[in-house]
Amino acid sequence: MTPEIRARQQIDRKLEQAGWTIQDLTHINLGAGAGIAVREFPTDTGPADYVLFVDRQAVGVIEAKRDESGENITVVENQTARYANATLKWRVETNVLPFLFESTGQIVRFTDGRDPVPRSRELFHFFRPDQLARWLAQPDTLRRRLAEHMPALPQRNLRNCQIGAVTGLEKSLALNKPRALVHMATGAGKTFTAITAVYRLLKFGGARRILFLVDTRNLGKQAHQEFMAYTPPDDARKFTELYNVQRLAGSTIDPHSQVCISTIQRMYSVLSGEPIDESAEDVSLNEVRQTGNQAKLVRYNPAIPVESFDFIIIDECHRSIYNLWKQVLDYFDAFLIGLTATPDKRTFGFFHENIVAEYTYEQSVADGVNVGYDVYEIETEVTHKGAELKAREWVDHRDRQTRRKRWAETEEDMPYTGKDLDKSVVNPSQIRQVIQAMKTAVETQIFPTREETPKTLIFAKTDSHADDIINTVREVYGQGNAFCKKVTYKAAEDPDSVLSSFRNDYNPRIAVTVDMIATGTDVKPLEVLLFMRDVRSRGYYEQMKGRGVRSLGFDDLKRVSNSADSAKARFVLIDAVGVEKSLKTDSRPLEKKPGVPLKDLLQGVAMGHRDDDTVLSLANRLVRLAKQLDDKAKTRVEKVSGGVPVAELGRALIAALNPDRIVEAALATAKARGITRAEDTLTADEIAAARAERVAAACAPFDKPELREEIESARREREQLIDHVNIDEVSFSGFSAQAETQAQKTIQAFADYIALHKDEIGALSFFYQQPYRRRELTFDMIEDLHERLSRPPLMLTTERLWSAYARVQASQVKATTARRQLTDLIALVRFALGLDAELKPFSEQVDRRFQEWIFRHNAQRATAFTPEQTEWLRLIKDHIASSCSIARDDFDYAGFADRGGLQRAWGMFGTELDGLMKEMNEELVA
Structure with missing residues (x-):
């Protein structure tokens, strides 16, 4: 078989697979089918290898070349174009054929002649005929729409970094760049940014379907939730009300979906035919070591053709698109858009160095989007040096999987290192010492004013290690099960439920995880991260640190950590395994000198200390201080600084140390001197001089003593001195005169309203026409009166009225800490009208009247009420106290229903029941 014949056979097979x-x-x-490929079709410039017909219309050509030719297939693009522009024999139409293919059978390239700037691209496989028909039915191609029809981005509710990311991406797509990288710091809203772009690509770009790729099932759930919560700027409906979003759980893509969320593992399984282990979607690809038996190739799947997606958004693209998994991206004919907070050289290379947005962690801290962090180290002897178990020592031996123990002797001396801990050896004392040291540090040094343990996340090595840590945490802190929970995929308790509680509820205070919430998962209240495991990957470590960087407002933080006294201003990374030293991280803690007072940092900078540690520490303190100051303090600082806000002073210090800007400044200086320089020819002295100049300009404001003093004064106002020396005593107790005057106005407004509306409001007319209309008072009447009183401008709520009477007529108001009920409005009206001499809760009045009524009844009856009847009468009394009255239908409510309801009451009281209810309605509410 010749190479030409073999190439034609491969092309034929691929065309047939594509329909x-x-x-x-x-x-x-x-007429034999929707798509016909005719071999050797004659044209006026010679026979074309294949002419493609869709619904009887010629739409494209294929130029076939042998695979062994050694030629770059792009050299025959002119030949393909010649056939597309040629006159086809017997053809009625005269327009140029739009779809151009070149193929060796192994390689397929495609050009759409209708694009604004036609450019060929490589395909995994040929398109199906219905895809070409669909394109022909559209007035413009996708690439023309991206270049010419995308409207300006509405900027409402978007951060500057998000605006820059979406606009940068759309500019890249307009230029037909196939790959784009969005680099945004953790916490800056990458997913929200991506959904904004997805919405615009669907609505204005006319995209048919978009794939959102993740590498863990948990991140897929989180992305789906964000799609459901997203409301576009130009439509009041949610995203999922406008477009169908599918979270892929099987092997079939919903034909009606516009967005498909899938793990890359599942999509690989679908395309390769490799069965998927459900647990594979629960582990980050950072943690998966690929072996030879995994390398099954992706193959064409007619149910999911290569044109299934127009765009693929790859979340956490720094880890999920290489080696084995790259095949998934090579399969589809789609623009690739990467999202990551931690790119590396491999990421930049994959996306052709097309970085459409770059927003670093340091920038996010300066902007207040994220918070800075401090590093606190814990080291133990065993962690550092290891230890040794001697032969014939009686110790527990524990099965790693079942955790079943047996008591036995060691067979030989067994030295171990810190790296062996929690793998071959578990040392409970080491875990206990770390947890105790963390507890002491947090309570005495890190967050000494907190009454509760700050939300803390502990990274464990394995699921078994996590169990050991949890047991130790509960013991050291003296707390129960709810205090510390495991959040891993192997946990018996639903991990999503535990994670939700960790975010939103008081407990758990401490969560232990292996990998489930190591990356991508939002837990904004986190303020402490404890690393009890080392990490292989620099990017993965940055992602794990990212769990703590998210900023959080004061009210939201206080909701789960009640003793917090400000918005979240930082988090603390506690390193118990040397993870910070074992890796050089791209993002760095801004707080390099956490023990140096702010006053000394300010003085040091003024005296000329311009090293990175001092400048970055001062910057972090200023950015943090800006979040804590009130408007008055900020204004005082700005007056002295010449109008520069505190936060901006800090950001300027961070910006001054930006390496890229320093190089630009050095190049500009050289150019100003008439010297042409390239970046790689700059000398160390030139770069140092540029740095010194930039840092000097950023530090110049701190030369002013009055600015330093004002900043320090503002900081001192945030702290309190506790005086245990001077003993105080009470000289006066009571409301102020001003408060009493306001209370009198409130009472008068209430009295005036009652007098003015006594005839038109049912509840008021009831009291004015006592005792003849007692039976007519209902809960609806009281609710109507309350609603009228609480409207502006009166705003007379039950609580406000009760408080006013307590201030003005304290001797006549019964003191109570009980929460006000709506029926207490009855007591207020009666007191205002002079029907009662004392203001007391309505329920207490009902209790007193009930005692009088039942005593009178028992005295008049031949036999007193039985204990069971009395209990039922008390239930009726309680219902009247909360609802004003009782009727037969009320026996369906829980208090009665679980005791037998109306049937049981009737059996107990018989024909007396209705009369008793009528009496109680009149007597108890009178």
């Missing part, structure tokens, strides 16, 4: 019918010219039958 094309292959025909020779002598047997042409354009």
Whole structure:
């Protein structure tokens, strides 16, 4: 078989897989199917290898080349274009054929001649005929729409970094760049940014379907939730009300979906035919070591053709698109958009160095989007040096999987290092010492004013290690099960439920995880991260640190950590395994000198200390201080600084140390001197001089003593001195005169309203016409009166009225800490009208009247009420106290229903029941 014949056979097979019918010219039958590929079709410039017909219309050509030719297939693009522009024999239409293919059978390249700047691209496989028909039915191509029809981005509710990311991406797509990288710091809203872009690509770009790729099932759930919560700026409906979003759980893509969320593992399984282990979607690809038996190749799947997606958004693209998994991206004919907070050289290379947005962690801290962090180290002897178990020592031996123990002797001396801990050896004392040291540090040094343990996340090595840590945490802190929970995929308790509680509820205070919430998962209240495991990957470590960087407002932080006294201003990374030293991280703690007072940092900078540690520490303190100051303090600082806000002073220090800007400044200085320089020819002295100049400009404001003093004064106002020396005593107790005057106005407004509306409001007319209309008072009448009183401008709520009477007529108001009920409005009206001499809760009045009524009844009856009847009468009394009255239908409510309801009451009281209810309605509410 010649190379030419072999290439043609491979092309024929691929066309048939894609739904094309292959025909020779002598047997042409354009009615045989929707898509017909005719071999050796004659044109006025010679026979074309294949001409493609869709619904009997010629739409494209394929130029076939042998695979072994050694030629770059792009060299025949002119030949393909010649056939597309040629006159086809017997053809009625004269327009140029739009779809151009070149193929060796192994390689397929495609050009859409209708694009604004036609450019060929490599395909995994040929398109199906219905795809070409769909494109032909559209007035513009996708790439033309991206270049010419995308409207300006509405900027409402978007951060500057998000605006820059979406606009940068759309500019890249307009230029037909196939790959784009969005680099945004953790916490800056990457997913929200991506959904904004997805919405615009669907609505204005006319995209048919978009794939959102993740590498863990948990991140897929989180992304789906964000799609459901997203409301576009130009439509009041949610995203999922406008477009169908599918979270892929099987092997079939919903034909009606516009967005498909899938793990890359599942999509690989679908395309390769490799069965998927459900647990594979629960582990980050950072933690998966690929072996030879995994390398099954992706193959064409007619149910999911290469044109299934127009765009693929790859979340956490720094880890999920290489080696084995790259095949998934090579399969689809789609623009690739990467999202990451931690790119590396491999990431930049994959996306052709097309970085459409770059927003670093340091920038996010300066902008207040994220918070800075401090590093606190814990080291133990065993962690550092290891230890040794001697032969014939009686110790527990524990099965790693079942955790079943047996008591036995060691067979030989067994030295171990810190790296062996929690793998071959578990040392409970080491875990206990670390946890105790963390507890002491947090309570005495890190967050000494907190009454509760700050939300803390502990990274464990394995699931078994996590169990050991949890047991130790509960013991050291003296707390129960709810205090510390495991959040891993292997946990018996639903991990999503525990994670939700960790975010939103008081407990758990401490969570222990292996990998489930190591990356991508939002837990904003986190303020402490404890590393009890080392990490192989620099990017993964940055992602794990990212769990703590998210900023959080004061009210939201206080909701789960009640003793917090400000918004979240930082988090603390506690390193118990040397993870910070074992890796050089791209993002760095801004607080390099956490023990140096702010006053000394300010003085040091003024005296000329311009090293990175001092400048960055001062910057972090200023950015943090800006979040804590009130408007008055900020204004005082700005007056002295010449109008520069405190936060901006800090950001300027961070910006001054930006390496890229320093190089730009050095190049500009050289150019100003008439010297042409390239970046790699700058000398160390030139870069140092540029740095010194930039840092000097940023530090110049701190030369002013009055600014330093004002900043320090503002900081001192945030702290309190506790005086245990001077003993105080009470000289006066009571409300102020001003408060009493306001209370009198409130009472008068209430009295005036009652007098003015006594005839038109049912509840008021009831009291004015006592005792003849007692039976008519209902809960609806009281609710109506309350609603009228609480409207502006009166705003007379039950609580406000009760408080006013307590201030003005304290001797006549019964003191109570009980929460006000709506029926207490009855007591207020009666007191205002002079029907009662004392203001007391309505329920207490009902209790007193009930005692009088039942005593009178028992005295008049031949036999007193039985204990069971009395209990039922008390239930009726309680219902009247909360609802004003009782009727037969009320026996369906829980208090009665679980005791037998109306049937039981009737059996107990018989025909007396209705009369008793009528009496109680009148007597108890009178």
